[in-house]
Amino acid sequence: MRDSFVRSGALVVALAIAGTATAANQEAKKPENPMLTAWAGPYGGVPAFDKIKVEQMQPALEAAMKISLGEIDKVANDPAAPAFENTIAAMERSGRTLDRASNIYGIWSSTMNSAEFQPVEREMAPKLAAFYDEITQNEKLFKRIEAVYNAPDKAKLTPEQQRLAWIYYTNFVRSGAKLDENAKKRMSEINQELAGLFTTFSQNVLADETDHYLVLENEADLAGLSQSLRDGAAGAAKSKNLEGKWVITNTRSSVDPFLTYSTRRDLREKAWRMFVNRGDNGDAHDNNATITKILKLRAERAKLLGYATHAHYTLENTMAKTPERALQLMEGVWPAAIARVREEVADMQKIADSEGTNITIEPWDYKHYAEKVRKAKYDLDQNEVKQYLQLEKLREGMMWVAGELFGFSFTPVTNVPVYHADVRVWEVKNRNTGKLVGLWYFDPYARPGKRSGAWMNAYRNQERFDKDIPTIVSNNANFVKGKPGEALLISWDDAETLFHEFGHALHGLSSNVNYPTVSGTNVFRDYVEFPSQLLEHWLSTPEVLSKFALHYKTGEPIPQALRDRIKKASTFNEGFATTEYLASALVDMKLHLAGDQTIDPDKFERETLEQLHMPKEIVMRHRTPQFLHVFAGDGYSAGYYSYLWSDVLTADAFGAFVEGKGPYDADVAKRLRDNIFAVGNTIDPADGYRKFRGRDAQVDALMKKRGFPTN
Numbered sequence: 001m002r003d004s005f006v007r008s009g010a011l012v013v014a015l016a017i018a019g020t021a022t023a024a025n026q027e028a029k030k031p032e033n034p035m036l037t038a039w040a041g042p043y044g045g046v047p048a049f050d051k052i053k054v055e056q057m058q059p060a061l062e063a064a065m066k067i068s069l070g071e072i073d074k075v076a077n078d079p080a081a082p083a084f085e086n087t088i089a090a091m092e093r094s095g096r097t098l099d100r101a102s103n104i105y106g107i108w109s110s111t112m113n114s115a116e117f118q119p120v121e122r123e124m125a126p127k128l129a130a131f132y133d134e135i136t137q138n139e140k141l142f143k144r145i146e147a148v149y150n151a152p153d154k155a156k157l158t159p160e161q162q163r164l165a166w167i168y169y170t171n172f173v174r175s176g177a178k179l180d181e182n183a184k185k186r187m188s189e190i191n192q193e194l195a196g197l198f199t200t201f202s203q204n205v206l207a208d209e210t211d212h213y214l215v216l217e218n219e220a221d222l223a224g225l226s227q228s229l230r231d232g233a234a235g236a237a238k239s240k241n242l243e244g245k246w247v248i249t250n251t252r253s254s255v256d257p258f259l260t261y262s263t264r265r266d267l268r269e270k271a272w273r274m275f276v277n278r279g280d281n282g283d284a285h286d287n288n289a290t291i292t293k294i295l296k297l298r299a300e301r302a303k304l305l306g307y308a309t310h311a312h313y314t315l316e317n318t319m320a321k322t323p324e325r326a327l328q329l330m331e332g333v334w335p336a337a338i339a340r341v342r343e344e345v346a347d348m349q350k351i352a353d354s355e356g357t358n359i360t361i362e363p364w365d366y367k368h369y370a371e372k373v374r375k376a377k378y379d380l381d382q383n384e385v386k387q388y389l390q391l392e393k394l395r396e397g398m399m400w401v402a403g404e405l406f407g408f409s410f411t412p413v414t415n416v417p418v419y420h421a422d423v424r425v426w427e428v429k430n431r432n433t434g435k436l437v438g439l440w441y442f443d444p445y446a447r448p449g450k451r452s453g454a455w456m457n458a459y460r461n462q463e464r465f466d467k468d469i470p471t472i473v474s475n476n477a478n479f480v481k482g483k484p485g486e487a488l489l490i491s492w493d494d495a496e497t498l499f500h501e502f503g504h505a506l507h508g509l510s511s512n513v514n515y516p517t518v519s520g521t522n523v524f525r526d527y528v529e530f531p532s533q534l535l536e537h538w539l540s541t542p543e544v545l546s547k548f549a550l551h552y553k554t555g556e557p558i559p560q561a562l563r564d565r566i567k568k569a570s571t572f573n574e575g576f577a578t579t580e581y582l583a584s585a586l587v588d589m590k591l592h593l594a595g596d597q598t599i600d601p602d603k604f605e606r607e608t609l610e611q612l613h614m615p616k617e618i619v620m621r622h623r624t625p626q627f628l629h630v631f632a633g634d635g636y637s638a639g640y641y642s643y644l645w646s647d648v649l650t651a652d653a654f655g656a657f658v659e660g661k662g663p664y665d666a667d668v669a670k671r672l673r674d675n676i677f678a679v680g681n682t683i684d685p686a687d688g689y690r691k692f693r694g695r696d697a698q699v700d701a702l703m704k705k706r707g708f709p710t711n
C-alpha cells in the first residue's frame with residue numbers, strides 16, 4: 001500500500017470545471033507570457049517548461065482567471081435555451097488557458113517550491129479559491145446546469161453525457177450553488193481562508209523537512225550504514241555546505257533507511273524524533289493552531305451545506321458513501337493489525353534480549369529490529385535483495401508490463417522541454433496500431449523544494465469530444481541520487497512504489513473517454529488507488545523478476561531461492577504497515593467527525609490513539625501536524641481510509657488473474673482495461689468493478705493478502 005498523492009489537475013478538477021477551447025484572441029494579446037499561450041510543438045503541444053519563470057506565474061494566473069470568467073459568462077448568458085451542448089459541453093470547452101497555467105503552477109508547487117515561489121503561492125491560493133467560488137456561485141450558470149440535469153429529454157444523451165451532467169450538478173450543489181446570498185458569501189470566505197491555511201500548512205512541513213537535519217560527524221556516527229547510504233548522506237552534506245560530514249535529511253526516504261540500519265540507538269532516537277515532530281515543534285513552523293482553524297472552518301462549511309460533519313459531506317461523493325461504512329472497514333481490520341504488532345514486537349524483543357542489550361523496543365528500534373527478525377526468520381536481507389533492484393531496469397520492467405497488459409510501447413524522446421535537468425520524457429504508443437497514446441514524464445530524484453513521497457500528476461487529460469487530445473502524465477519520486485554513472489539500487493518497498501505510481505500513470509494513459517472532466521484518474525478518491533495498488537502485484541511476477549531484477553554487477557537474474565524467500569516474507573511486518581496506516585486513517589476520520597468543537601490536535605491525537613489501544617512501539621504514519629494528505633488541501637481529508645478501501649478491490653481483483661491463466665491472462669487484462677482503466681469516471685465504479693469481476697469485491701482477499709486471519 002503506497003500512500004502517495006494523485007494530483008491529476010488538482011485545482012481544476014476538484015470542482016469539475018475542466019474545460020475549454022483556447023481563447024485564441026485573448027492569448028494573442030499576451031504572447032510574452034509562455035504560461036498563457038497554447039502549448040505548441042509535437043504530441044498535440046507540450047508545456048514550454050524551458051520558458052517558464054516564477055515571476056510570470058502570478059500575472060499569468062490572474063490573466064487566465066479573467067479569460068475563464070469571460071468564457072463562463074458567455075455560457076451563463078447564452079440567449080439560447082439551456083442544452084447539454086451549449087451548457088455542459090461549453091463548460092468543458094472553457095477555462096483551457098487557466099488549466100494550463102494552473103497545472104504549471106501546480107508542478108512548481110510540488111517539485112520546484114523555492115523561496116522565490118513561496119510568496120506567489122501564498123498570494124495565489126486564496127485568489128484561486130475565490131475564483132472557483134465565483135463560478136460555482138454564478139446563479140445564471142447554475143440554473144442552466146440544473147435545467148440540463150433535470151431536462152425530461154435527458155435520456156437522449158449518451159450515458160457519459162448524463163453522468164457528466166450529474167457530476168456538474170452535484171459539484172455545483174456541493175459547492176454551495178443552492179445557498180442564499182449570505183451563506184454563499186460565507187462559503188467563499190471560508191474557502192479563501194482555508195486555501196491560505198493549506199498553503200501555510202504545507203510550507204511549514206516543507207520548512208521543517210528542509211531546515212532540520214541530522215549531522216553525522218565521524219565514522220562512529222555512521223555505524224551500521226552501508227556504503228550507498230554513506231554516499232547519499234555525504235551528498236546531502238555537500239549540498240548543505242558541510243563537506244566532509246554526512247547528513248540525514250528530514251524526509252522519509254532519508255530517515256527510514258537510517259532507522260533500519262544505524263546501530264547507534266541514540267542517533268536513531270534523534271532521527272526519529274526529528275521526523276515525527278515535523279510541524280509540531282512549538283516554533284514558527286508549528287502547525288497545531290493551523291489545524292484547529294482548518295477543522296473549525298471545514299465543520300462550519302459542512303453545516304452551511306446541510307451536513308452533520310465534514311466527514312459526512314466528503315464521504316457522500318465516494319464509493320463508501322458514509323463515514324460509518326468507511327469506519328466499519330477500518331475497525332474490522334484494526335484488531336488483526338494490532339494483534340500482529342504484538343507478535344512482531346515479541347519477535348524483536350527476543351532478538352534484543354539475546355543480544356544482551358537490555359533494551360525495551362521503542363519506536364526508533366522498530367525498523368532496526370524488524371530487519372533483524374527478517375534475517376533471522378526468513379533469511380532475507382534487504383541489502384541482498386537491493387543488489388537486484390536497479391531503478392532503471394525496473395523502469396524498463398514496468399514498461400514491459402504495460403506492453404503485455406495494455407499494449408503500450410514506450411520510446412524516450414528528447415524533443416520536449418523539461419523543468420529540471422533530472423526529468424526525462426517518453427512517448428507512449430499503442431504498439432498494435434501505432435497510434436499516439438500520450439507522454440510520460442519521469443522525475444525520480446529528491447531535491448530541495450520538492451515535496452517528499454511519490455505521486456502521479458496529469459498535466460493534460462485525454463479527451464476527444466471536439467478533437468483527439470492525448471494525455472500527458474508524470475510520475476514523481478524522491479530517490480536519493482547516487483554517484484553519477486553507478487546503478488541506483490532501490491529497496492523492494494521502493495520498487496513497489498515505483499510500480500504503484502506507474503499504475504496511476506497507466507490509468508491516465510488508458511483513458512478512452514470523450515470529456516476531460518471524467519477522464520483518466522478523475523474518479524472517486526476511494527477508487528483511484530485501486531488501479532495503482534493493483535499494478536504493484538506485477539513486480540513479483542516471475543516474468544518481471546527474471547528479465548529485469550538483474551544483479552547490478554553480474555547482470556544475473558535474482559535467484560529462485562531468493563525469490564522464494566521474498567515470497568515467504570511477503571506478509572512480514574504487515575502488522576506495522578497496517579497499524580501505522582490505519583492509525584492515521586482513523587485519526588483523520590475521527591477529527592472530521594468531531595464537528596465544530598475547538599480541537600487541540602496533539603491532545604485529540606493522543607486520546608484517540610489511547611482509545612484505540614495503539615501499540616506504544618508504533619507512531620502514526622503521518623502524525624496530525626504533518627498530515628499533508630489531509631491538511632495541505634481538501635482532497636484526501638476524511639479520505640485517508642481510501643487506500644484501504646481501494647486495497648479491498650485490489651486484492652480481490654488480482655484474484656481474477658490468479659483464478660484465470662495468471663498475471664498475464666489476456667482475457668482478464670482486456671476486461672480490466674475495458675471496465676476499469678479506460679472508463680475514467682464515465683460510469684459508476686461499483687458497476688465497472690462488477691463487470692470486471694462478475695461480482696462485488698470481498699474483504700477476505702485483503703485479509704489474506706496481508707496475512708491476517710479471515711473469519
Ligand SMILES: [Zn+2]
Nearest residue numbers: 004005529532
Ligand atoms: Zn497512489
